[in-house]
Amino acid sequence: SIKATQVKLVLLGESAVGKSSLVIQFVQQGYVENREPTIGAAFLTKKYQTGEQSIKFEIWDTAGQERFHSLAPMYYRNAQAAIVVYDITKAASLDKAKTWVKELQRQASSDIVIALVGNKLDLVQEDEHERQVLAEDAQAYAEEGNLLFYETSAKTSENVDAVFGAIANQIPAP
Ligand code: GDP
């Protein structure tokens, strides 16, 4: 069998935007309400097949709290991919996401693949008044910075596989 390409991926973003829920939905196809907050960071792996290429994601799910910020470089330093998450229903979480993107662009590997992800799409689908970040605005920001962009729901799983699939497609074959 062909050896899988290992892809180290890090999740960054404000606390409670749904980073852990996104990873669990991708890795285990499940969702639980009121997940316990991540302390430090959690490590998960997932095999993923895209076309001819077999990928093994090695995922670092970091804690969003400010007191863990100084640990982040340890997780993104050798990462080939990053998912920076904000909550569509919280405008301030996009500002925080933008600071993470800037930090990655300055400090991480120059060829890192970055995906900007607006999570909790289900809340907006239920009630459009919940939306605080327009998709067009986030998309325009993402295009400027050459980032992948998706709106997702870790709850319904909408677009969750699409994010990881798009990242996998940007990873060069060995
Ligand atoms: P993290 O701190 O970024 O890892 O966020 P968590 O994954 O721990 O999620 C924080 C809270 O938001 C939990 O109560 C989750 O159940 C909830 N949550 C996460 N993703 C979604 C989503 O897509 N939709 C909704 N409605 N709630 C979500």
Ligand code: MG
């Ligand atoms: Mg978490």
